[in-house]
Amino acid sequence: MSAPVRKKFFVGTAGIILFLSIAVLVVFVAFPVVLILFNAFWTKGAFNLVDVAAVLREPDTYQALLNSVFIAGGTTIGSTIIGTFFAWLVTRTDLPYKNFMKGMFLVPFMLPSFIGALAWKMLLSPRAGYINRLFMDYFGFDGPVFNIYSYYGIMAVEVMYLFPFVFIQVCGALERMDPTLEESARISGAGLFTITRRITIPLVLPSILSGALLIMLYSMAHFGTVAVLGIENGIFNIPTLIYERIHQSAGSFAAIRTGTVLATVLVVSAAFIIWLQGKVLGKGRYQIIAGKSFRPMELKLRGLRYPLLILCLAYIGFTIVLPTVVIFMVGGLKTYGLPFTMENLSLDNYKFILFDYKTTKDAIWNSVSLGLSAAVITMFAGVMISYVIVKMKVRGKGILEFLGMLPFSVPGSVIALGVILAWSGKFGVNLYNTVWIILVAYIARYMAFSLKANSAALEQVHDSLIEAARACGASMWQSLRDIVLPLVRPGMFAAFFLIFLPSLRELTVSIMLYAPTTRTIGVAIYTLNEDGETVMSAALAGIALVIIITGQTLITGLTGASVKAK
Amino acid sequence: MPHVRLVNVTKRFGTVTAVDNLNFTIEKGECFSMLGPSGCGKTTTLRMVAGFENMDDGEVYVGDRLLSSPAKNFYLPPEKRDFGMVFQAFAVWPHLSVYENVAFPLRIRKVNSAELHKRVTDALTATNLLDSASASPDDLSGGGKQRVALARALAINPDVMLLDEPLSSLDPHLREEMRFEIKALQRRYGFCIIYVTHDQSEAMALSDRILVMRGGVAQQIDSPLNIYANPANRFVFSFIGLSNFLEVHKANNAYRLAGGDCLPEGLAPPPALAGHERLSLASRPAEIEFSDAPNVLRGQVARKAYLGETIDYLVKLGEQSLRVQKARHSPGPEQGTNCGLLLLRPTWYA
Ligand SMILES: Nc1ncnc2c1ncn2[C@@H]1O[C@H](COP(=O)(O)OP(=O)(O)OP(=O)(O)O)[C@@H](O)[C@H]1O
Ligand SMILES: [Mg+2]
Numbered sequence: 010m011s012a013p014v015r016k017k018f019f020v021g022t023a024g025i026i027l028f029l030s031i032a033v034l035v036v037f038v039a040f041p042v043v044l045i046l047f048n049a050f051w052t053k054g055a056f057n058l059v060d061v062a063a064v065l066r067e068p069d070t071y072q073a074l075l076n077s078v079f080i081a082g083g084t085t086i087g088s089t090i091i092g093t094f095f096a097w098l099v100t101r102t103d104l105p106y107k108n109f110m111k112g113m114f115l116v117p118f119m120l121p122s123f124i125g126a127l128a129w130k131m132l133l134s135p136r137a138g139y140i141n142r143l144f145m146d147y148f149g150f151d152g153p154v155f156n157i158y159s160y161y162g163i164m165a166v167e168v169m170y171l172f173p174f175v176f177i178q179v180c181g182a183l184e185r186m187d188p189t190l191e192e193s194a195r196i197s198g199a200g201l202f203t204i205t206r207r208i209t210i211p212l213v214l215p216s217i218l219s220g221a222l223l224i225m226l227y228s229m230a231h232f233g234t235v236a237v238l239g240i241e242n243g244i245f246n247i248p249t250l251i252y253e254r255i256h257q258s259a260g261s262f263a264a265i266r267t268g269t270v271l272a273t274v275l276v277v278s279a280a281f282i283i284w285l286q287g288k289v290l291g292k293g294r295y296q297i298i299a300g301k302s303f304r305p306m307e308l309k310l311r312g313l314r315y316p317l318l319i320l321c322l323a324y325i326g327f328t329i330v331l332p333t334v335v336i337f338m339v340g341g342l343k344t345y346g347l348p349f350t351m352e353n354l355s356l357d358n359y360k361f362i363l364f365d366y367k368t369t370k371d372a373i374w375n376s377v378s379l380g381l382s383a384a385v386i387t388m389f390a391g392v393m394i395s396y397v398i399v400k401m402k403v404r405g406k407g408i409l410e411f412l413g414m415l416p417f418s419v420p421g422s423v424i425a426l427g428v429i430l431a432w433s434g435k436f437g438v439n440l441y442n443t444v445w446i447i448l449v450a451y452i453a454r455y456m457a458f459s460l461k462a463n464s465a466a467l468e469q470v471h472d473s474l475i476e477a478a479r480a481c482g483a484s485m486w487q488s489l490r491d492i493v494l495p496l497v498r499p500g501m502f503a504a505f506f507l508i509f510l511p512s513l514r515e516l517t518v519s520i521m522l523y524a525p526t527t528r529t530i531g532v533a534i535y536t537l538n539e540d541g542e543t544v545m546s547a548a549l550a551g552i553a554l555v556i557i558i559t560g561q562t563l564i565t566g567l568t569g570a571s572v573k574a575k
Numbered sequence: 576m577p578h579v580r581l582v583n584v585t586k587r588f589g590t591v592t593a594v595d596n597l598n599f600t601i602e603k604g605e606c607f608s609m610l611g612p613s614g615c616g617k618t619t620t621l622r623m624v625a626g627f628e629n630m631d632d633g634e635v636y637v638g639d640r641l642l643s644s645p646a647k648n649f650y651l652p653p654e655k656r657d658f659g660m661v662f663q664a665f666a667v668w669p670h671l672s673v674y675e676n677v678a679f680p681l682r683i684r685k686v687n688s689a690e691l692h693k694r695v696t697d698a699l700t701a702t703n704l705l706d707s708a709s710a711s712p713d714d715l716s717g718g719g720k721q722r723v724a725l726a727r728a729l730a731i732n733p734d735v736m737l738l739d740e741p742l743s744s745l746d747p748h749l750r751e752e753m754r755f756e757i758k759a760l761q762r763r764y765g766f767c768i769i770y771v772t773h774d775q776s777e778a779m780a781l782s783d784r785i786l787v788m789r790g791g792v793a794q795q796i797d798s799p800l801n802i803y804a805n806p807a808n809r810f811v812f813s814f815i816g817l818s819n820f821l822e823v824h825k826a827n828n829a830y831r832l833a834g835g836d837c838l839p840e841g842l843a844p845p846p847a848l849a850g851h852e853r854l855s856l857a858s859r860p861a862e863i864e865f866s867d868a869p870n871v872l873r874g875q876v877a878r879k880a881y882l883g884e885t886i887d888y889l890v891k892l893g894e895q896s897l898r899v900q901k902a903r904h905s906p907g908p909e910q911g912t913n914c915g916l917l918l919l920r921p922t923w924y925a
Binding site: 187190192193194195198199203207208211212214 | 625627652653654655656657658659660662663664666667668669670679680683684724727728731737
């Protein structure tokens with residue numbers, strides 16, 4: 010009669026894991042979000058919609074809402090067009106150096122957009138921007154050619170950093186698409202143009218839309234670019250207004266009200282976009298992937314081959330190389346505004362920032378230690394939660410599945426606000442003004458990445474592998490340790506780096522939570538720039554870029570090597 | 576006058592010659608199959624006929640119309656060739672209904688709507704799809720999808736139909752059924768078929784003639800019966816059906832099995848091959864009799880297995896062995912016993 014005993018033990022351990030998983034998600038994600046909703050809708054001891062409407066009708070709030078939608082809309086349309094076009098170009102034409110181009114178009118994924126915004130501010134701010142000055146000083150223009158402190162400036166910069174979302178989705182769809190779908194249209198008598206219009210585009214439309222919605226989601230809740238470029242001209246979107254209010258009147262009732270109501274709007278729209286994306290992908294995802302296939306048709310660009318190559322190179326040069334170079338150059342200047350001559354340029358700023366300047370030294374240390382801790386904690390929590398969701402059959406899993414969706418739809422500024430509400434002493438723990446509150450927020454913010462990477466890895470582990478181990482007499486713990494963990498290790502590595510690298514450049518959450526001694530790299534770059542320390546800000550941004558790019562290269566090398574080793 | 580003509584067609588991929596100087600012709604209404612192991616160039620040939628692959632040399636004609644000729648720098652793109660084509664992975668468009676899938680080639684040709692409706696309905700009726708006309712192809716089974724692909728190819732009433740392993744994504748049962756449907760459609764519409772497969776029973780059942788290929792080179796073009804009964808070379812013999820090969824050496828004017836006895840009297844290569852020292856003696860397992868006569872091969876039954884309708888014997892002849900298959904009821908030696916073997920149709924290859 011040993012079987013029933015083991016069964017009971019099994020339910021017991023499963024129960025513990027389930028409970029722990031739910032607890033993690035509740036404490037880190039659900040609780041802060043619930044607090045936000047509660048604060049938004051519960052005033053003067055009652056459920057109160059009128060008040061919410063009143064807050065939304067305030068001119069500033071209303072304008073911020075409109076701005077968020079407008080900027081996100083423009084960014085989405087622009088990114089979708091550019092992303093789809095480049096994806097088509099590198100997958101379906103005989104453009105020279107296609108693989109190199111493809112790699113380059115993915116580089117913006119690595120670069121933090123607020124550093125990009127900083128660079129574009131240096132290049133195109135109306136009076137001091139280098140490009141504007143060039144045109145005014147040498148070509149006799151009366152005013153600036155382009156004012157980056159504008160809606161279109163913000164959209165343009167966001168497009169530069171967000172279009173890879175569409176690009177990568179559409180590239181994937183076009184590469185994996187069964188070429189005979191197009192060939193059968195050809196043999197039916199259709200020319201390339203008709204095929205593109207009536208077959209190819211409709212078939213990749215779900216991928217285009219899903220990428221577009223991702224950009225929409227991101228842009229609605231995006232802080233950095235709008236903060237760097239918008240505030241000058243009074244352009245606020247939802248996250249920047251939340252920041253502005255909370256920052257100006259730390260903890261005042263009115264600020265918290267506005268903040269929570271705006272955060273609610275963000276959560277609701279994020280949930281809506283994610284739901285829409287599920288619809289698009291669920292219903293519209295056609296089975297267009299074939300097992301065995303030839304290479305797809307390639308359009309011969311003929312005379313357009315080199316003009317389009319030049320267009321791509323110009324795009325890459327203008328949106329990736331130029332801003333990066335400007336950051337490093339300005340970071341080397343003695344004072345902002347001096348011309349770039351040899352005697353004005355040096356490495357002094359970089360040395361100062363790395364070795365002598367306490368603020369930036371602290372910031373680098375904070376970011377690295379926060380990033381490491383958040384990555385390790387979130388990685389392990391993610392494995393556990395994903396394991397329950399993907400592999401375990403226990404009652405109560407439904408709650409966990411719902412909670413597991415939550416991290417995907419909670420934008421950074423919402424998390425920051427929720428964390429302030431939850432951990433400022435009202436519930437017995439006060440982490441405010443310490444690094445711990447940032448850590449807690451990072452864990453909530455990056456949980457989605459970890460869940461995604463780990464559940465993808467776990468789905469690869471077929472149930473029969475675990476069952477085989479159990480059949481060989483392994484206990485549940487033994488089968489976890491000896492079979493599951495080794496198999497999901499790649500997923501855990503992926504989760505670790507998916508968290509560690511972005512956290513090094515995190516701005517949205519940290520800017521709402523930092524105290525004088527707990528600046529992160531992102532916060533330090535941002536505040537130095539706000540304080541007019543443009544060269545220091547640029548130098549730190551340059552160092553951040555070096556760290557990020559080195560890290561990314563190392564990881565690509567490592568994972569590439571481990572893939573080969575298999 | 577033959578309908579489809581390939582003249583000296585050659586295709587290279589880098590250093591690989593995928594199709595080497597291929598010549599064949601197909602009559603109107605004929606079903607012509609290309610058969611061969613994986614990578615022998617069947618698909619490449621078909622795609623050159625369709626126009627998806629450029630060729631390096633040679634010419635392709637349909638009727639007296641030239642389709643491609645690198646020498647004359649002429650190439651008609653696939654969309655101008657008016658063929659019907661069906662692919663292995665169905666390739667029906669999931670974003671269009673069954674009806675619109677079939678209507679697509681007609682819409683491209685700007686056929687007026689009354690005529691279009693009639694022809695689509697015809698094609699759907701012929702393929703038993705009329706009830707699913709408004710369905711999405713994704714809701715159909717594999718067989719259903721393949722019928723949509725057929726109907727779409729039929730819609731323009733082509734006189735050449737290209738099929739690249741159209742049945743290999745279906746389960747075996749459905750495969751046999753569809754085979755006969757394709758044949759019935761061919762009789763009804765009268766198109767000629769170029770059919771690519773590596774399933775020999777499919778090729779045998781469908782075709783008027785079969786081309787057996789190996790490494791891009793044509794081995795034999797013949798009727799299914801002749802391909803089986805009179806294989807042109809050792810490769811064709813081994814590729815079609817089950818086969819046995821015994822290695823035979825000539826020493827001191829006597830023929831001896833490699834690692835075994837001398838051959839019995841009367842079992843000798845034809846005079847044309849008499850000059851060779853090393854020969855192979857080919858036979859089919861079903862064309863071997865057990866015999867007690869004096870002048871036969873002698874061996875020992877190493878394995879006897881019942882395969883339902885047949886009994887399969889493995890007979891050791893010194894170091895070599897032969898497979899023999901007999902009907903279930905026929906008497907035969909037991910495992911471990913010695914036996915005599917009479918080859919009914921011994922075939923020799925150098
Ligand atoms: N696009 C290509 N580039 C390079 N080599 C190719 C290409 N297409 C085919 N080949 C090569 O040409 C040869 C013939 O290929 P083909 O696809 O015609 O074979 P097949 O007879 O259809 O084989 P299967 O039965 O596997 O479909 C193979 O060696 C293949 O590797
Ligand atoms: Mg093939």
